[in-house]
Amino acid sequence: MRIGMFTASQWRAEENPKVVLANLRQQVQAARKTGFSSLLLGQHLVSGPMGMFQTNPLLGLLAEDAAGMQIGPGVLLLSMMNPVLAAEEGATIDWLCDGNYVLAAGLGYRVEEFQAMGVDIKNRVGRLTEGLAVIKRLWTEDCVNHEGRYFQLTDARPGVRPQQQPRPPIWLGGDVEGAVRRAARLADAWLVAPTMSFERLNECMAMFREERRRAGLDDSVKCPIVRECFIGRNGAHAREISRGPLLAKYSAYAAWGQEGAAAGDFESAFDDYVASHFLVGDAVEVRDQLQQCAEQTGSDHFLMRMQWPGLDQGEVLANIERIGKLIS
Numbered sequence: 001m002r003i004g005m006f007t008a009s010q011w012r013a014e015e016n017p018k019v020v021l022a023n024l025r026q027q028v029q030a031a032r033k034t035g036f037s038s039l040l041l042g043q044h045l046v047s048g049p050m051g052m053f054q055t056n057p058l059l060g061l062l063a064e065d066a067a068g069m070q071i072g073p074g075v076l077l078l079s080m081m082n083p084v085l086a087a088e089e090g091a092t093i094d095w096l097c098d099g100n101y102v103l104a105a106g107l108g109y110r111v112e113e114f115q116a117m118g119v120d121i122k123n124r125v126g127r128l129t130e131g132l133a134v135i136k137r138l139w140t141e142d143c144v145n146h147e148g149r150y151f152q153l154t155d156a157r158p159g160v161r162p163q164q165q166p167r168p169p170i171w172l173g174g175d176v177e178g179a180v181r182r183a184a185r186l187a188d189a190w191l192v193a194p195t196m197s198f199e200r201l202n203e204c205m206a207m208f209r210e211e212r213r214r215a216g217l218d219d220s221v222k223c224p225i226v227r228e229c230f231i232g233r234n235g236a237h238a239r240e241i242s243r244g245p246l247l248a249k250y251s252a253y254a255a256w257g258q259e260g261a262a263a264g265d266f267e268s269a270f271d272d273y274v275a276s277h278f279l280v281g282d283a284v285e286v287r288d289q290l291q292q293c294a295e296q297t298g299s300d301h302f303l304m305r306m307q308w309p310g311l312d313q314g315e316v317l318a319n320i321e322r323i324g325k326l327i328s
Contacts, residue, residue, distance in 0.1 A: 001294060003327045004038030004303035005031045005320075006074060006194075006226050009058060010249075011051040012309045021053070023313045027306075028065045030317055034324030039066045040074025040104060040226070040303055045113045050252065050309070056089045063096040071097050074191065074226070074303070075106035075173040079124035080117040083131035083151060084158075087138040091162040099163035104191050105132070106173035125182075126150060132170065132186055139167040171224065180204045184211035192225040194305060195253065197276045198293060201225070205297045222300050225293065228278040229304035231322035235281045241315055242280055243270070245308035279304070287326055 005028065011020040028039060039062065043055040055073045063071065071093070078086060086103075094101035107124045108114065114121040130148045137144045138158045146153040162168050171191040172183035183190035190208050192201055205223065212219040228246060232238025247270055279286045294300060304323055307316045 001290075001327065002037045002301040003035070003323060004040065004070070004224070004301065005036050006040045006042070006303040006305045007307055008042035008044070008305070009053045010047070010309050013049040013051065015051070015309070017051060017053070020051070023316070024307075025062065025065050026313070027316055027320060028062050030320045031324070032066055032069055034320060035327045036069065036320075036324065038070040038102075038224075038301070038303060040072055040102075043073055043075065043077050044110070045077070045080075046116045056093065059093050060096055063093065066097070068100070069097075070100045070102055072102035072104055072168075074104040074171075076103065077108040077113065078105040078131050079107045079128040080114055080119040081131065083134040084138065084153070084156065086131070087135040088158060088160055090135070090168065091139065091158070091160045094162040094164055094168055095160070101162065101164065101168045102171060103135070103168055104171040104173060106191075107179065123150065125178075129182070129186065136167065136170075175200075175204075177204075177207060180208050181211040184208045184217070185215050189221050190223045192223060192299075194226045194228050194277065199276065201293070202296050205299075220298075222298060224301040224303055225297065225299050226303045226305065228280070228308075229286065229306055229323060230278075230280045230319055231283050231286050232281070232319075235285060238280050238282060239271075239274075241311070242308075245310040246270075246274070246278070248310060249308045283322060283325065286323075290326065 007024065009024055011017060041055045041058055044052055055076065059071055059073065076086060090101055090103050105128065107128055111121055119127065127150050130150050134146055134151055137146065139162055142157065144153050144156045169188045171189045172187040173191040173193055174180060174183060175193055175196050180190055196204065208223065209219040212221065230238050230242035232241060247267060274280055279289055290302060306319045306323065
């Protein structure tokens with residue numbers, strides 16, 4: 001089973017970004033030393049007052065800290081991006097990480113981000129679909145001509161193409177049926193978000209495989225699954241330490257309109273939400289739940305988010321070490 005690290009590199013307004021960055025590098029180095037095989041960095045724009053580094057420059061910095069690990073954005077907000085820039089930045093990172101780049105992309109859901117980028121949110125599906133087609137061609141062809149609804153290229157010759165051949169893998173995220181089926185048709189795998197419950201995850205995985213078969217594609221693909229994860233010294237410690245930071249993070253998600261994030265009186269429903277979505281407990285509890293999920297979904301790649309704004313760095317590093325002991 002592959003265990004990876006997922007992080008959004010976020011911090012509270014009162015925190016020092018320099019300290020946050022130093023802590024993140026220490027976390028990545030600890031994960032690599034412990035045997036973690038992958039690293040995905042989330043992306044948001046205009047996220048204030050919550051601070052957040054931008055993904056691609058940060059991946060460039062972390063490439064050496066994560067040497068040997070598969071790295072990439074998770075997810076890149078491709079529907080509001082220029083695919084030419086995304087293709088060449090991705091190819092650049094692929095060289096920086098010695099051919100271990102993965103592009104995990106998604107639609108995005110925050111109106112504020114689309115408005116800030118000058119993109120109509122109503123066009124997000126079309127822009128994502130067309131953008132992926134452009135990226136695939138720029139990664140595999142010497143010269144690209146493309147006349148689309150959103151993007152036009154004439155004799156476009158990419159300045160850099162990926163080290164990986166024929167191209168880096170592409171994963172697509174999304175929680176709703178349309179997104180899952182789109183991932184089945186257009187991507188190499190579906191990236192499962194931590195906001196999707198275990199029960200719904202099983203339903204959507206079956207949907208993904210059905211759509212792959214319908215499209216004449218390999219339906220045995222193993223999809224990576226992102227989970228919030230905290231292993232404590234014991235179950236009580238895990239739930240006590242992770243509760244505050246997780247509650248704050250998911251309350252923010254609910255306010256942003258994140259699909260699958262609990263709304264309303266989240267605090268009173270929090271414990272039930274954790275049980276149905278996250279991996280929180282002692283090592284045996286988390287191992288058993290992880291094995292059950294792997295058996296039900298056929299996945300062998302789990303990306304753990306182990307740090308949230310407000311969680312002490314010592315607790316984060318101890319969590320990474322405990323999770324690393326599950327790797328086999």
